[in-house]
Amino acid sequence: MIVSSLFRVLFFLILSINILYAQNGDEVIERLGLDEHRVIERVTTTSEIYKITDKLSGKVYYKNLSNYKTTITKNTTQVDTTVIYPDLVDTTQFSGMYEYWTSVPVGNSGPFPIIAGDVNKNGRTELYGARINTYLNINERSMYEYNPNLKVFEFKTDMPWDSLGDYGSFKQIYDINQDGEENVFITGNEPGSDTLSGIRVARTLKVNDSTNLPTDILFDYKQWNQMNDPLWGEYDNKEGTDLFYCGESIDLRVAAAKYDKNTNTASTVYVYLVPDSIFYLAGLSNWDIDEDGYADLVTGGLRGDIVIFEYDESIQNYRDVWYGDGGTFNVYIHFNTNDIDGNGKKEIWVGGDATYNGVPKTRLTCLEAIGDNQYMAKHVIDIVGRMSFDAYNGFAVDIDKDGTDEIGLCLDQTFMIFEFKGSSDDWGFDLFYLKLNSIVNSSYFGAIMQDANDDDSEEILVSMDDDPPGLGSRILLTRVYKPTGLVGVSESEIKVFSYKLFQNYPNPFNPSTKIKYEIPGQSLVNISIFNLIGEKIFELVNEEKNKGEYSITFDGQSFPSGVYFIKMTAGKYVKTIKALLIK
Numbered sequence: 001m002i003v004s005s006l007f008r009v010l011f012f013l014i015l016s017i018n019i020l021y022a023q024n025g026d027e028v029i030e031r032l033g034l035d036e037h038r039v040i041e042r043v044t045t046t047s048e049i050y051k052i053t054d055k056l057s058g059k060v061y062y063k064n065l066s067n068y069k070t071t072i073t074k075n076t077t078q079v080d081t082t083v084i085y086p087d088l089v090d091t092t093q094f095s096g097m098y099e100y101w102t103s104v105p106v107g108n109s110g111p112f113p114i115i116a117g118d119v120n121k122n123g124r125t126e127l128y129g130a131r132i133n134t135y136l137n138i139n140e141r142s143m144y145e146y147n148p149n150l151k152v153f154e155f156k157t158d159m160p161w162d163s164l165g166d167y168g169s170f171k172q173i174y175d176i177n178q179d180g181e182e183n184v185f186i187t188g189n190e191p192g193s194d195t196l197s198g199i200r201v202a203r204t205l206k207v208n209d210s211t212n213l214p215t216d217i218l219f220d221y222k223q224w225n226q227m228n229d230p231l232w233g234e235y236d237n238k239e240g241t242d243l244f245y246c247g248e249s250i251d252l253r254v255a256a257a258k259y260d261k262n263t264n265t266a267s268t269v270y271v272y273l274v275p276d277s278i279f280y281l282a283g284l285s286n287w288d289i290d291e292d293g294y295a296d297l298v299t300g301g302l303r304g305d306i307v308i309f310e311y312d313e314s315i316q317n318y319r320d321v322w323y324g325d326g327g328t329f330n331v332y333i334h335f336n337t338n339d340i341d342g343n344g345k346k347e348i349w350v351g352g353d354a355t356y357n358g359v360p361k362t363r364l365t366c367l368e369a370i371g372d373n374q375y376m377a378k379h380v381i382d383i384v385g386r387m388s389f390d391a392y393n394g395f396a397v398d399i400d401k402d403g404t405d406e407i408g409l410c411l412d413q414t415f416m417i418f419e420f421k422g423s424s425d426d427w428g429f430d431l432f433y434l435k436l437n438s439i440v441n442s443s444y445f446g447a448i449m450q451d452a453n454d455d456d457s458e459e460i461l462v463s464m465d466d467d468p469p470g471l472g473s474r475i476l477l478t479r480v481y482k483p484t485g486l487v488g489v490s491e492s493e494i495k496v497f498s499y500k501l502f503q504n505y506p507n508p509f510n511p512s513t514k515i516k517y518e519i520p521g522q523s524l525v526n527i528s529i530f531n532l533i534g535e536k537i538f539e540l541v542n543e544e545k546n547k548g549e550y551s552i553t554f555d556g557q558s559f560p561s562g563v564y565f566i567k568m569t570a571g572k573y574v575k576t577i578k579a580l581l582i583k
Contacts, residue, residue, distance in 0.1 A: 037109070037474060049279070049302065052389070058166055058189060059110035060226055060248060062280045063389065064302045064329040068354035079365075081380040082429045083506055086414050086436070090503050094433050098460055098481040104144050104153045106131050107463040107476030108169045111332075111392050113410070113446030114463050114478055117173040119182045120212045125452045127153060127478065128170040128184060129463065135473035141167045141186060143213065146453055153452075157213045159184075159205065163220075165191030165198050174232045176204050176241050177218060177261055184214045187227055200226055202243065202266075221257055221266040225249040229284045229334075232259075235295045235318075236311040244297050244309070246281045254281055254299060254309065256318050270318040278305045285334040289346050290369035300331025300350050310373065321373040327380065328363040329354040337366075337396045337405040343424035345369060347378070349407070351394060353387045360387035362411055364394065366427075379427040381418065386411045391444040397458055399432070399449070399487065406432060408460075410447035413437040415462060430514075431505065435460075435481075441467040445476075457483045499573035501527075504554070504566060508580040511557040515540070515566060518549040523570040529554060530565040537564075545570075556581045 039053040048066040053059070106129030108114055114129035124146050131142040144153040159167070168187035176183045184205040192198035202221040205214045225247030235242040235256070243257040243266060256270040274281050280302040289296045297309040297318075306324040311317070333351030340347055351364040362383040367375045388411045396405040399417065407418040407429075419432040437444055442464050449458040460481040465474050502516040519525060525545045529538040537559070540552050554566070561583045567576045 054110040058168055058226075059112075061111075061228070061282060061332070062302050064354070065387075066329065066354070067358070068304075068329060068356050079377045079380050080427050081382055082418075082427075083382045083384065083510065084416070084431060085384050085506065085508060086416070086434060087385050088507065089431065089434055089505075091434055091436065093503070094435070096484055097433055097486045098435070098483055101459065101480045101482040102152065104129075104478045104480065105133075105155075105475070106142050106144055107465065107478050108445055109465065109474075109476060110169065111388070111390060111446060112169045112463070113393055113448045114461065115170045115173060116448060116450040116452065116461065117182065119173060119184060119214050120207050122212070123454070124148065125450065125454070126156075127452075127461070128173075128186075129478060130167070130169060130476050131158070132474065132476040135471070135475065139167075141170065148454065151453070157211070157215055159186065160215055160217060162217060163190055164188040164201060164203075171202075171230055172232060174241075176232050176259060177206075177264070178241060181207060183218060185230075185232060187230070190222075197249070199224060200249070202227055202230060219264050219266065223247065223255075223268070225251070225253060225255070228282045229332075231284050231286050233286045233295055235286070235297065237293060244284060244286065246284065246299055248280070248282075252280055254307075272309070272318075272320060274301075277303075278307070279303055281305070281307060283332040283334040283350075285336050285348060287336040287346055287348075289336070289348050289367075289375070290372050292372050296348065296369075298334055298348055298350065300326055300334060300352060302330060304329050304331060304352065304354075306331060306350055306367075308373070308375070322375060324367070324375065326350050326352050326363070327365055327377075328352040328361070333364065333392050333394050333409075335394045335396060337407070340366075340396075340405050340420050341378070341422065341424040341427060342404070343368075348375065349394060351392070351409075353392075355387065360385060362386040362388065362392075364407075364409070379429075381429060383409075383411065383414075383416070386414060388412045391446045391463075393446045395448060397449045399458060399483075408447060408449055410444055410462070413444055415444065415447050415460065437464070439464070439466065452480060453482075457487070459483070499523075499570055501566070501568040501575040501577060503577055504579050508582045509556065510582050512553050512555045513579060514551055514553055516549065516551045517568055519545055519547060519570055521547045526567075526569045527552070528567050530567060532563050532565075540566075554579075 037055050041051045043049040050063050108129050127144045131140040140158040142158050143156045145156045147154050166189045170186045172185040173182050186203050188201045190198040199222050204218040206216050206218045207214050208216045226249050228246040230245035240259045247253040252274040254272040257266040258269045259266045278301045281299040283300045285298045286295045294311045299307050304326045306326050308322040309318050310321045312319045331350050331352035335349050337347045345368045348367040353362040364381040366379045368378050370376045390412050391410045394409045399406045409416045415435045417433040418429040421430050422428040445463040447462045452459045462479050500518045504513045504515045525541050527541040564579045565576050
């Protein structure tokens with residue numbers, strides 16, 4: 001009877017988790033179809049691949065909603081995985097870390113954050129984004145600048161529309177013509193016709209000498225193909241900067257262009273036509289990971305492929321140098337970290353999402369170079385319950401200034417920060433911060449972290465929309481959240497301790513979980529594990545402890561899946577928490 005009861009409880013909990021997250025392609029598309037700002041088309045009647053167009057930005061991308069099954073021969077090496085269940089996390093533990101500061105009426109629609117910098121070098125942070133208000137019929141691409149005297153972001157200028165029918169989104173701040181002054185890079189389209197779309201334009205803007213604002217057009221690079229995730233850089237070690245991007249329109253391609261300072265133009269120098277087996281590539285990161293002197297240009301595919309390109313001196317052009325597997329579909333999240341584990345190697349991060357037996361999951365995979373144009377997966381972070389359509393961007397930021405990057409990740413209505421815990425041969429991550437969107441009639445479109453007010457701390461800037469009148473109108477904005485004294489506190493600072501047992505993390509867990517507790521003075525501490533029927537099955541701590549904060553690990557490898565209770569006793573303090581082991 002006891003075993004039967006335990007089975008029913010465990011079955012109910014696991015079934016509840018699957019029901020919570022379970023969804024099929026038709027249900028997802030039906031939900032997305034309610035958004036009048038999006039056009040959704042099934043590519044073929046026999047596939048779960050959809051073409052999604054954002055009406056405001058013109059951004060087109062593809063989404064694979066099939067149940068995950070890799071088509072790539074996998075390496076049999078097991079990779080350690082950190083698993084996060086955002087909807088099961090007690091978010092009160094993050095209360096007070098970041099507080100709402102202000103809103104700025106620029107953002108980006110589609111899966112893009114705004115960009116930030118100081119192009120005019122006046123020491124004030126600039127925010128670049130779309131200034132859209134469908135209620136007031138406003139559609140501009142604009143710059144706001146922080147005023148430290150008034151402590152507000154002020155509108156400075158709109159970007160010039162010369163020859164454009166539509167603007168896309170701001171992409172990058174970079175010194176494209178290598179004159180020592182940064183440029184603003186944005187995409188758009190020339191006017192089209194009823195039967196033919198307009199030519200796609202990648203526009204580079206420079207600072208006007210009179211206004212000190214980036215409104216002068218340096219040059220336009222034009223293509224028939226939509227330019228997805230374009231990034232400028234110095235990729236071939238030759239004079240002139242280089243543009244690399246994934247293209248979609250008359251064909252699916254990856255392409256490179258070269259800027260010529262003498263003619264002030266850019267011309268296409270490389271085209272890779274995406275094979276049918278890969279179907280579609282998007283996203284881009286551009287660091288030199290294998291340290292051969294050339295940037296590793298990393299893209300990801302709808303079916304889970306990772307394709308890395310690099311300039312090859314022997315053929316005087318780019319080529320595809322490595323193919324890998326992202327372990328998921330829709331591998332469009334790309335960024336780099338600067339030696340997060342301290343082994344002297346920079347890292348590539350790629351991410352995407354898929355359903356696994358009906359449960360949606362976003363998967364981030366970290367890769368390191370193991371030789372010239374050779375890469376190996378080091379760690380995986382799985383975020384269960386997240387498949388993204390509005391926001392999917394990741395980035396590195398050193399929040400606590402300890403020389404090790406934290407990872408920021410925005411997935412639809414969720415923003416997270418992960419903190420590295422471990423070493424070069426024993427990776428692990430803690431959830432440093434989590435924020436869920438609680439604003440009705442709004443969606444996240446991406447996030448960045450930037451020291452926006454020159455206080456040596458990074459604020460969280462979340463691009464989103466809002467519908468204040470509730471009439472189906474759309475306003476784009478960026479909400480800014482400031483760190484409080486609870487962020488980046490040094491361990492050497494004075495802390496007042498109390499008796500406290502924190503919720504274990506992760507929870508649910510497999511196979512191990514961390515348990516944190518603190519005591520205000522010397523005490524006999526006992527922490528034990530009990531099963532569902534109240535039997536003590538394991539003792540983690542039973543000894544005198546001095547004042548302070550402690551962390552222990554419970555390894556459930558030898559225990560069956562199920563509900564367990566973690567009980568702490570110290571003096572008169574007694575507290576029990578519930579933990580769920582799922583194998």
